[in-house]
Amino acid sequence: MNPTWTAPSVEPAHDVVRAARLQHRLDRKTKPLGALGRLEALALQIGLIQRSEAPQLQAPQLVVFAGDHGIAARGVSAFPSDVTWQMVENFLTGGAAVSVLARQHGIALTVVDAGVRHDFEPREALRLCKISHGTQDASQAPAMSRDQCHAALTAGVEVARSLPGNVLLVGEMGIGNTSSASMLLSRLAGVPLEQCTGRGTGLDDAGLAHKLAVLQQAMRLHDEASDPLDALAAFGGFEIAMMVGAVLQAAHEHRVVLVDGFITGAAVLVAHALAPAVLDYCVFSHRSGEAGHTRLLEHLEVEPLVDLRMRLGEGSGAALVWPLVASSVLLLAEMASFESAGVSDRTATSLSAGQAPSAQRAA
Numbered sequence: 001m002n003p004t005w006t007a008p009s010v011e012p013a014h015d016v017v018r019a020a021r022l023q024h025r026l027d028r029k030t031k032p033l034g035a036l037g038r039l040e041a042l043a044l045q046i047g048l049i050q051r052s053e054a055p056q057l058q059a060p061q062l063v064v065f066a067g068d069h070g071i072a073a074r075g076v077s078a079f080p081s082d083v084t085w086q087m088v089e090n091f092l093t094g095g096a097a098v099s100v101l102a103r104q105h106g107i108a109l110t111v112v113d114a115g116v117r118h119d120f121e122p123r124e125a126l127r128l129c130k131i132s133h134g135t136q137d138a139s140q141a142p143a144m145s146r147d148q149c150h151a152a153l154t155a156g157v158e159v160a161r162s163l164p165g166n167v168l169l170v171g172e173m174g175i176g177n178t179s180s181a182s183m184l185l186s187r188l189a190g191v192p193l194e195q196c197t198g199r200g201t202g203l204d205d206a207g208l209a210h211k212l213a214v215l216q217q218a219m220r221l222h223d224e225a226s227d228p229l230d231a232l233a234a235f236g237g238f239e240i241a242m243m244v245g246a247v248l249q250a251a252h253e254h255r256v257v258l259v260d261g262f263i264t265g266a267a268v269l270v271a272h273a274l275a276p277a278v279l280d281y282c283v284f285s286h287r288s289g290e291a292g293h294t295r296l297l298e299h300l301e302v303e304p305l306v307d308l309r310m311r312l313g314e315g316s317g318a319a320l321v322w323p324l325v326a327s328s329v330l331l332l333a334e335m336a337s338f339e340s341a342g343v344s345d346r347t348a349t350s351l352s353a354g355q356a357p358s359a360q361r362a363a
């Protein structure tokens with residue numbers, strides 16, 4: 001087995017000339033300068049991602065990657081592992097939060113069995129990519145072997161490659177996966193584990209203290225795992241590794257990547273360590289209520305679009321902000337300019353008052 005895995009290449013999306021042109025288009029729209037706030041930066045980012053001054057979003061795809069975690073047997077979650085496969089069934093029959101939101105917004109939903117401890121009947125919206133029936137307990141052994149880790153990364157690449165459209169919304173399901181995300185954050189960002197570890201699905205104070213002790217044990221066991229792929233194999237899980245592959249492939253193909261919460265954020269953290277330009281393609285949908293998410297966003301120096309104190313996962317936050325993302329692109333495409341609508345702008349007045357247009361934006 002090849003000891004290294006070659007990540008899809010990711011080109012930086014930034015281009016100074018295209019950014020200036022997009023900004024000029026936005027500035028000539030019939031509104032005060034900057035009045036659409038972060039929607040303007042969003043439209044500009046998507047223009048850069050698509051290398052276009054007239055970006056368009058097509059056939060958004062939400063993929064929920066699901067996997068189980070051996071470490072869940074140590075009592076680090078408020079729920080049992082069986083909830084993972086039961087929720088996969090719920091996604092497929094349309095009753096989960098993400099199912100409702102995807103239906104509401106016309107987003108295609110695919111569920112990927114990355115490594116759930118259950119055998120599923122084949123279904124149209126289900127991709128069977130199981131690496132194993134759950135990972136090993138990371139407090140006792142590496143969560144996965146190098147081979148399994150590479151297989152999961154490759155499967156994620158293949159899933160993204162096979163999907164239509166130019167927007168990937170990334171979600172996950174896996175009892176115990178906040179533990180993996182916390183350990184990845186601590187190891188890759190150098191943040192103390194206490195600041196990375198939270199209540200997940202709803203641990204009480206005693207549960208949180210126990211979770212922290214288990215994660216400390218796992219971190220000590222894998223104290224050599226500092227390279228991003230070593231850390232990913234040590235701490236898991238299969239769904240996180242598949243998300244890393246999918247995000248890298250989506251960025252390679254110049255798709256917009258709409259990132260959900262803490263666990264999807266941890267996958268982006270790994271992807272960023274492998275290919276830093278991946279961040280140019282990522283839109284961070286929301287700030288999760290899970291404690292470590294704020295540290296993760298600070299480390300990546302990114303700001304999510306909204307904070308609704310959600311902490312569900314599944315891609316629910318990504319699905320929820322999809323209409324904002326779609327609106328930003330539509331406004332860029334369809335709003336009239338001052339010239340085309342015959343609306344007077346204030347440039348003439350400010351110029352006669354000796355103020356440069358650039359000073360207006362700063363104001």
Ligand SMILES: O=C(O)c1ccc[n+]([C@@H]2O[C@H](COP(=O)([O-])O)[C@@H](O)[C@H]2O)c1
Binds near residue numbers: 077078175199260261
């Ligand atoms: O996305 C988030 O920010 C988030 C925060 C806390 C929990 N979750 C979800 O809850 C599960 C993991 O929580 P836990 O307590 O089992 O580690 C998993 O299925 C995630 O989708 C998700």
Ligand SMILES: Cc1cc2nc[nH]c2cc1C
Binds near residue numbers: 174201313314
């Ligand atoms: C019920 C339930 C739904 C979820 N969706 C994502 N993670 C979850 C965890 C639980 C426990």
